[in-house]
Amino acid sequence: MxxxxxxxxxxxxxTGYGNGFPDVSKAKVRLLEDGKVGIYVGSTEVGQGAKTVLTQIGAETLKLPVEEIVFIAEDTSLTPDAGTAAASRQTYNTGNAIRIACEKFVERLKELAKEQLNLNSVYGLKAEDGHIFLEIFPQKRISYKELSKIYKDSIIEVEGEFVAQTVMMDPETGQGAPxxxxxxxxxxxxxxxxxxxxxxxxxxxxxxxxxxxxxxxxxxxxxxxxxxxxxxxxxxxxxxxxxxxxxxxxxxxxxxxxxxxxxxxxxxxxxxxxxxxxxxxxxxxxxxxxxxxxxxxxxxxxxxxxxxxxxxxxxxxxxxxxxxxxxxxxxxx
Missing domain, CATH: 3.30.365.10 (Aldehyde oxidase/xanthine dehydrogenase, molybdopterin binding domain)
Incomplete structure (x- = not known):
């Protein structure tokens, strides 16, 4: 029956390691020779789609097509530590580290663009589609590729770090925000x-x-x-x-x-x-x-x-x- x-x-x-344990992710973003942007993280792809999602987070922050991003992971000679591919933490932790690094990277490029465009301030500069330009006068612009050629003898790179908020449980009361x-x-x-x-x-x-x-x-x-x-x-x-x-x-x-x-x-x-x-x-x-x-x-x-x-x-x-x-x-x- x-x-x-x-x-x-x-x-x-x-999400994350929890209970007050240090939960840190780091990411580096670098301007490459061809004007593309390299994102370097120590996150491991184990089939969860980390490389795809983390690339998308970087592309969204940089306002770049994903094709213009070179994502480097799992190479300890090049990448900073992003913590383990465990505790469902990579999208949240390392995604935040990438977002922070990309935001800092854009600000760095604006400083370089200001010098090359003979501007007196970075205010009003916008980054989009591989260019830095003055929003009120878009003809005043410079591409990432041009910047990479001008600064080919320098490493244009920034690092971002994200530390997750977690509170150790009180052993006496069992209370906390683990x-x-x-x-x-x-x-x-x-x-x-x-x-x-x-x-x-x-x-x-x-x-x-x-x-x-x-x-x-x-x-x-x-x-x-x-x-x-x-x-x-x-x-x-x-x-x-x-x-x-x-x-x-x-x-x-x-x-x-x-x-x-x-x-x-x-x-x-x-x-x-x-x-x-x-x-x-x-x-x-x-x-x-x-x-x-x-x-x-x-x-x-x-x-x-x-x-x-x-x-x-x-x-x-x-x-x-x-x-x-x-x-x-x-x-x-």
Whole structure:
């Protein structure tokens, strides 16, 4: 017999290392020989889209097409430390460091342009599309490429640093502000449980994720889909089968993960509520996209069959065992 159930899961997640631990990101911005702009950060790309989003943040600040930016990362001989690709912190922390560095870089170029344009002030100068020009008299302008040729024997470079605000928890009271900012999400699932086989089939899923501001909506949806699939595997499939410290499911022939046939089209809802301290309002969502999915699935299973699952994964064998134990308890009563 197949029984249908619905469940929801909610979560909130703090960005960064937290609890007063120094959370610092640095970035360098340099004028290159061809007039392009180099952005140098130590952030690591692990598939979360950091290089794309951080390049976009730099391009927005510099008012340049992304094609005019050379993004250099993961090279410790060239890049300043941007902290780890962990704690969903790169978009917020390193994005802020890049924004700060780019703003300082523009001011530096304005000073150089003032000298080359024989102006008496930087006020009224504007940077856009690879040029510095006087807003009230746009013909008075100089390009980044021209500046790079004039100052070819000098390094035109600035550095930006961002330190996240985090307060250590009081060990006596348990009070504090360990993280900032927080991101919020919600997941709803409808599923069917086959009480004869223990098979769980996800029928529908809706996922709402607070992102602050979606710098790249396609990447946001990719994170949401990935988080859902990862949680689905964690809840229903993946079992290391550890006995007395030995892992028995030590290969993919035995350690099952979801395939394309096991996933579904999730209805993703991107919630934008810009964070005032973030670069253009954007928050990091790398890890939190996984958190509410598991509770939603487990709540839906409970709604369907009235049995609470307390051990993972919910394999068909384990679920049949729980159903049988529940039936035996009811018979005893």
């Amino acid at each position: 197949k029984k249908r159930g619905r469940g929801i899961g909610l979560s909130f997640y703090g 993280y900032w900012p927080y991101t919020f999400n919600a997941c709803g699932v409808e599923l069917e449980v086959d009480t004869l086989t223990g098979q769980v089939e996800i029928l529908k899923a809706v996922f709402a994720q607070d992102v602050g501001r979606a710098v790249n909506p396609h990447l946001v949806e990719g994170q949401m889909d990935g988080g859902f699939a990862m949680a689905l595997g964690y809840i229903l499939f993946e079992d290391l089968n550890i006995k007395e410290g030995k892992i028995y499911n030590d290969r993919f022939s035995r350690y099952l993960i979801p395939t394309a046939m096991d996933t579904l089209k999730v209805e993703n809802i991107i919630v934008e509520d810009p964070e005032s301290t973030a670069p253009y309002g954007a928050k990091g969502i790398g890890e939190p996209t996984m958190i509410p999915v598991g509770p939603a699935i487990l709540n839906a299973i409970y709604d369907a069959i009235g049995v609470r699952v307390t051990e993972l994964p919910v394999t068909p064998e384990n679920l049949i065992k729980l159903i049988q134990e529940d039936n035996e308890r009811k018979e005893e009563i």
